[in-house]
Amino acid sequence: MRVTLQNAASFSEVIGIVSELVSEIKIKLTMQGLQIAAIDPTNAAMLLYKLPASAFSHYEVDEEEDIGLSLDDFKQVLKRGKQESLSLETKDGKLFVNFGEQKKNFVLSLMDIEGEDRKEPELKFAxxxxxxxxxxxxxxxxxxxxxxxxxxxxxxxxxxxxxxxxxxxxxxxxxxxxxxxxxxxxxxxxxxxxxxxxxxxxxxxxxxxxxxxxxxxxxxxxxxxxxxxxxxxxxxxx
Amino acid sequence: MRVTLQNAASFSEVIGIVSELVSEIKIKLTMQGLQIAAIDPTNAAMLLYKLPASAFSHYEVDEEEDIGLSLDDFKQVLKRGKQESLSLETKDGKLFVNFGEQKKNFVLSLMDIEGEDRKEPELKFAxxxxxxxxxxxxxxxxxxxxxxxxxxxxxxxxxxxxxxxxxxxxxxxxxxxxxxxxxxxxxxxxxxxxxxxxxxxxxxxxxxxxxxxxxxxxxxxxxxxxxxxxxxxxxxxx
Amino acid sequence: MRVTLQNAASFSEVIGIVSELVSEIKIKLTMQGLQIAAIDPTNAAMLLYKLPASAFSHYEVDEEEDIGLSLDDFKQVLKRGKQESLSLETKDGKLFVNFGEQKKNFVLSLMDIEGEDRKEPELKFAxxxxxxxxxxxxxxxxxxxxxxxxxxxxxxxxxxxxxxxxxxxxxxxxxxxxxxxxxxxxxxxxxxxxxxxxxxxxxxxxxxxxxxxxxxxxxxxxxxxxxxxxxxxxxxxx
CATH class of the missing domain: 3.10.150.10 (DNA Polymerase III, subunit A, domain 2)
Known part of the structure; x- marks a missing residue:
């Protein structure tokens, strides 16, 4: 898969917020878009993030894919991007993070994140x-x-x-x-x-x-x- | 008593400065205005602050009143105000700190601050x-x-x-x-x-x-x- | 000797950078200008700085002179100058650092920095x-x-x-x-x-x-x- 965001800043903000709740995430890429679902270690808080395919300037996802990442590393890499464009690409168990037309290329090892997929609980609010x-x-x-x-x-x-x-x-x-x-x-x-x-x-x-x-x-x-x-x-x- | 300042910023600055010299203060409210007199624990330094009644947009003090406060707490509360209006009101041994037309309301327990009132020494300077x-x-x-x-x-x-x-x-x-x-x-x-x-x-x-x-x-x-x-x-x- | 720079800011930056590599320096003043040559304690890195006499608004150096300084102290003093003019003058084993037309005058003790002069190695690059x-x-x-x-x-x-x-x-x-x-x-x-x-x-x-x-x-x-x-x-x- 290969997806591109025109401006990395807001995605980088989100990953920064996620990293305060959990230390590892599974990013799910489907035909519809990118999703993150994370539950903090004490089970008190859940986070759900959805970025629709339409928010990307390029979105090439042939089959659903899970990307397991250590957030400390990913957060640091994303901070190097600022207002530039950001491409994410997976190949051979690695994530290629490119900023600004391939000038900056980071390669991160993917992790196996155990556990079933987190689903948003059904809640009825007053x-x-x-x-x-x-x-x-x-x-x-x-x-x-x-x-x-x-x-x-x-x-x-x-x-x-x-x-x-x-x-x-x-x-x-x-x-x-x-x-x-x-x-x-x-x-x-x-x-x-x-x-x-x-x-x-x-x-x-x-x-x-x-x-x-x-x-x-x-x-x-x-x-x-x-x-x-x-x-x-x-x-x-x- | 109930007094209001149109802009909390400068009063908050003063309380910040006072808090570097002493950890507790007695704020005195008289018909003339607000006064603070504090002496640091080693007796080397004295601070005097006077804010005349005319500096307040509302000044309702029926009888002289002493407000004893822990400065760490008071300083933190005042910092939450920024450029908003600030009302101080005492009731039942508590200080009500309101910012911006009652939208933010903090209640601080008052303390008994021992000791006689500090008077400015009479000094003749060359x-x-x-x-x-x-x-x-x-x-x-x-x-x-x-x-x-x-x-x-x-x-x-x-x-x-x-x-x-x-x-x-x-x-x-x-x-x-x-x-x-x-x-x-x-x-x-x-x-x-x-x-x-x-x-x-x-x-x-x-x-x-x-x-x-x-x-x-x-x-x-x-x-x-x-x-x-x-x-x-x-x-x-x- | 007595030399003056119209603006202390950039010299102060350089001394800040030098201080990250070494803790003491020998500043050499010759007829041609000011020079610093420093080698970090592990011998892995060398720094050379040359400020020609023409960069100074006043440059009065009668004979070559070495000024040995502790960088921590010198760096702190230079930071006090900001965009003002900076004069350096040696007398009686001391360095007089003046900012802004003699209004701020710092006096630093000079140090004997041992060791021969550092020369730039001759290198051929591809x-x-x-x-x-x-x-x-x-x-x-x-x-x-x-x-x-x-x-x-x-x-x-x-x-x-x-x-x-x-x-x-x-x-x-x-x-x-x-x-x-x-x-x-x-x-x-x-x-x-x-x-x-x-x-x-x-x-x-x-x-x-x-x-x-x-x-x-x-x-x-x-x-x-x-x-x-x-x-x-x-x-x-x-």
Whole structure:
């Protein structure tokens, strides 16, 4: 297979974000496009990335192919590309990474990544919010200085993030429209801080959650790349 | 009480500078304005900050109030504000810090800060110089690469900073006008390096000192905030 | 002697680069200009710097003089100068470093640097290439993420840098014109990464090498300063 992106920057960003959750990935190339599905070692967080064939300037995939990679190495190589075009090609158990019309050619050994394919779980959410992605990122960072978990709540006071330590607390309101009813769920800030870095990819994020239920963040970039995160709730045991 | 500043940035800078000298403060709110007086643990340096009621867009203080705070926490919270408006409100032994029309709300536990109120000592200086604050900052940093103390001197050669180690020395002239007579005093560069960071607040600084006598640096910001430092001399014992 | 440069920035850059290879230097001042020759402790790399008398706005050297300096101290002092003019003057075993019309005056103790003068070895190279210095720097950094040595080769495929680890490899082509014959030599990336920082001095670099033979990089700045590096090859023993 051989595929080319006109500009490597955004793909490189995604691989950087993925590398904070897992150390190895399987990139799947199908006729429809490129896909990454990864679950962090503690099983608390899942990441799904889809880049449709139409986002590539050249897309030549004759049969479905899995590319197993160490992310540390791949991330470092992608950083060398900047705004240049990026071609990926597999041959003889290796991945050829070319930047800018073959001037820079990196060859990475492929890895066998064990385990079955990760499928997105079927989830039913009580609500779907559309939010400025930079506002969500800022609010998550605001809460990160107070505690290691955050309570998302949607209710009369709109959509709010609450963090509390033994001494201090923070309440950040992102949406002000009141909501009939009340939905609340707590999540780890450590994971959220890694996930909201995806705000570079898209000005808007779709936020879905329910009471004590997983959270889904869904970013769609202008070139139709989709990056989703699913994060397990942190249920308090009193 | 409840007070509001239109722009949190400069207050946040001051709290950052204070936090390099002490770890806790008592902020005093009177009818006239906000005041901070702090003395570093070794008693070598004192800091005084005054923000008049007129600098606030809203100033509601019914009776004098002391707000005791851990600076590490307060500094981190203020950094989350950037150029937004900042409201401070006390209730039930807590400080409510709101940015930008209540969208971000932090609640900090107040502390009991022991000890009597710090008063500015009455000092008589032999001279008062007005200096570009960035020039003083640069000269202090120049001397910092040579030694850990600096000799300020005013005399025939103008106003000069001198630093000397066993091997090297530095002489930085800030003012060139000759002065009749001679004034000399030595101060710790460690403290000075922290104090001159206040040059962000004001383009000019008033420098006052005498022979082997404390130094006073006095910064007045455009919005009439006053930040002063008093630093004990370092008297050489041969 | 007393010499003055109108702008200290580029000289400060050079001293910064020199300080990564050696910890002490002997700066030689002759009627013709300023010279530095330094060899790193392992004898693998040599640096030569020449700044002609004409590059100085004032050049007063009555007899040849050697100035021995600790580079850590000298580098720190030069950084304090930025875009100002720089005067160097020796007197009584000391070096007087003045910035901006005597306003900043640093005095550094001189050191006795032992050993005979370093002369540039006479080398005959098979080829001389002229390359954009930023391209060489980028290619060296590209290879640095893969391995600790790089194979330079000039042949049918032009001028290429190749790096290889047990798992991955990189091939960066800098010039595309084919060359009749083939020249190959391997060098340490650790040294090259330090040397290519000189690309700040000049948009172009002259690259000279031969089969399993030293490499010479030669930078000439707009003000006719010449900075050359000679690097021993790394010969593989199988």
């Amino acid at each position: 609500t779907t919010l559309k939010i400025e992605s930079s506002k969500l990122q800022e609010a998550v960072e605001d809460c990160g200085i107070i505690a290691d978990s955050v309570l998302l709540s949607l209710g009369e006071r709109g959509f709010t993030l609450n963090a509390r330590s033994s001494l201090h607390s923070a309440a950040i309101r992102i949406l002000s429209e009141p909501y009939k009813g009340e939905i609340k769920s707590r999540y780890s800030l450590d994971y959220l801080q890694k996930m909201v870095k995806a705000s570079k990819l898209s000005p808007e994020v779709k936020v879905q959650f329910s009471d004590d239920y997983p959270l889904k963040l869904h970013y769609i970039s202008p070139e139709k790349a989709e990056l989703s995160f699913i994060l397990a709730p942190r249920v308090e045991t009193d | 001279t008062t110089l007005k200096i570009e604050s960035s020039k003083l900052q640069e000269a202090v940093e120049d001397c910092g690469i040579i030694a850990d103390s600096v000799l300020l001197s005013l005399g025939e050669r103008g106003f000069t900073l001198n630093a000397r180690s066993s091997l090297h020395s530095a002489a930085i002239r800030i003012l060139s006008e000759p002065y009749k007579g001679e004034i000399k005093s030595r101060y710790s560069l460690d403290y000075l390096q922290k104090m001159v960071k206040a040059s962000k607040l004001s383009p000019e600084v008033k420098v006052q000192f005498s022979d082997d006598y404390p130094l006073k640096l006095h910064y007045i910001s455009p919005e009439k905030a006053e930040l002063s430092f008093i630093l004990a001399p370092r008297v050489e014992t041969d | 080829t001389t290439l002229k390359i954009e210095s930023s391209k060489l720097q980028e290619a060296v950094e590209d290879c640095g993420i893969i391995a600790d040595s790089v194979l330079l080769s000039l042949g049918e495929r032009g001028f290429t840098l190749n790096a290889r680890s047990s798992l991955h490899s990189a091939a960066i082509r800098i010039l595309s014109e084919p060359y009749k014959g083939e020249i190959k030599s391997r060098y340490s990336l650790d040294y090259l990464q330090k040397m290519v920082k000189a690309s700040k001095l000049s948009p172009e670099v002259k690259v000279q090498f031969s089969d399993d033979y030293p490499l010479k990089l030669h930078y000439i700045s707009p003000e006719k300063a010449e900075l050359s590096f000679i690097l021993a090859p790394r010969v593989e023993t199988d």
